[in-house]
Amino acid sequence: MTLMTYRDAVARGIAQELERDDSVVFLGEDIGAAGGVFKATGGLLGKFGPLRVADTPISEQAILGAAMGAAMTGLRPIAEIMFSDFLAVCWDLIANEIAKTRYMTNGQISLPLVIRTGNGGGLRFGAQHSQSLENWAMAVPGLKVVAPSTPEDVIGLLAAAVRDPDPVMFFEHKGLYSMKGEVPDGEIVDTLGTAKVRRRGTDCTILALAAMVPRALKAADVLAAAGINATVVDVRSLVPLDTATILDAVARTGQLFTVEENPRLCGWGAEIVSVVVEEIWDDLDGAPIRITTPHVPLPSSDTLEDATIPSVTRIVDTVRKVME
Amino acid sequence: MPTPTDLGLPETPAFRHEVDAETELELYRSMERLRRFEKRAYDLFLQSLVKGTSHLSLGQEAIAAAFGASMRPGDWTFATYRGHAHTLARGVEMAPIMAELLGRGTGLMAGKGGSMHLTSVEHGVMGSYAIIGAHLTIANGAAWSAKLRGTDQVAVCFFGDGTTNIGAFHEALNLAATWKLPVVFVCENNQWMEYTPIGSVTAVPRPAADRASAYGLEPVVVDGNDATEMYGAAQDALRHARSGRGPVLMEALTYRHGGHSRADPAKYRPAEEVEPWLLRDPLVTYRAHLVRKGVDEGVLKAIDEEVLREVDDATESAKNAPQPDLTLIERDVWADGSSAWRN
Incomplete structure (x- = not known):
């Protein structure tokens, strides 16, 4: 067992999946060189290189479009939307495109991708950087929706999300990033859909x-x-x-x-x-x-x-x- | 015949490639297929057999045909809701497309997508997208995947002139250029968005090409009604993207023969604009070009007849096809085939 923060669990969870499967890639704003705005993705760029850990411009639609196109052609992307509030500027990709494509194409297209996002309040960021928006995702058929509460669950549920063949919205809570918890050593894989x-x-x-x-x-x-x-x-x-x-x-x-x-x-x-x-x-x-x-x-x-x-x-x- | 200048087209051809005789006939057949299919789709809409909506590519066939003839089997097409032509041009059979338009169980997506979402992954048609702009970003993703996996596949993304004013267009262009992605963006500038002329709401005269420099790209303007030009332009663009030199943004100038959608008669367009464009009908002019080059008219007539039979067969097959099974409603939300949201 190791005592680790929720934020370090994010990096460990992503690293576990990048290590395991070459088709896993990670993209988002400030995730690489800067190590993430919440310092939850540090060290990944150095370890896996800029092709698999890709810093993007501030272009949330481009980020999710890239994840979707990559997912339908053989990769398993993890896309980060820095604050869940920013889901509002790329909601077309999420609700119209990613969620519906398997259904509309009668099962021709699979989208194994994860959208990670910093969710929730308590950090005095005001109304546009603090929302709990998991309900938005829950309301759209075609999206799986996960929100972990412990470091161990971050790793296990993220692994389950990456390995899942369907799109998963992964809501990390900003207020929990500094929380510590005991985490077992070795690979951790949990199961989606379990309370x-x-x-x-x-x-x-x-x-x-x-x-x-x-x-x-x-x-x-x-x-x-x-x-x-x-x-x-x-x-x-x-x-x-x-x-x-x-x-x-x-x-x-x-x-x-x-x-x-x-x-x-x-x-x-x-x-x-x-x-x-x-x-x-x-x-x-x-x-x-x-x-x-x-x-x-x-x-x-x-x-x-x-x-x-x-x-x-x-x-x-x-x-x-x-x-x- | 109006001159290119009359229509704002490039004054001199820029993409003259040698087109072999076999390819010439392939281009002709492809354009003929798109034209006859779309005309039939329109008739069936008027008969209320095509429900909902449909957006036709009548008049714009040379663009789809040129890329269809130029793309390799592993390449990807990303189309818009005006996507029948691009789907057909990749070699998808007419019958399942027609059946999809009629909402039948034998449709390309078994009736779950409809006219605006034609998709055939086995032919590289990775979807037709009905929200303006989104699919430019998605095409980037496929191109990124090709780059990461070390293949030489190219994503080709078709869109209308109206798309150039939405945010996703600019996000996609910037990322494609920054990441040097193997993607070809093809703006089919048919002069009208839906019911409003593009020029009246756009800051620059060439809605796509005049934006290219903002992303460090060369402006590419093509006579989209000239199949030979289009074929050359498609060849050049695909070669550029495939060679690792990054994206291409192409503006193909063309004209919608009909309205935006459904039974729109497009009365909002002035006759003095419509008439010269109709004289530059890509199919009529290409046929004349082939005949001038010595192609036997009998050969072309035989193609016309074959295509008409194909359309007739597809129509009959769609009309006689069963309705979709109601069990489809709750299928294929998830990869396990189900739509279960709870245990």
């Missing part, structure tokens, strides 16, 4: 994603001291969605909470709540409750931002109010 139960409790089930996972786990510790034992499920993969694990965890406790960093409307929790209500209604003791960012753009000030994104305190207070 993980991070904590077992008998009273309620809290579903969380990415940066909301450590918050949910902290909240669960606080709640335990108050006599409320929560199960915490790290959803990890929105598409495919591990409804088996989720429904099982919710059915066991009878009470569901989701913790979502995204603004309220059409958050991933809404889809899960609808599945829960349709399929295990009889197992529920009360209405599912969603804890989300209000339906607003994210403000920049630390005071305002901290009060906007779900916090440990807000999770604890909401759960206690319902459970007591």
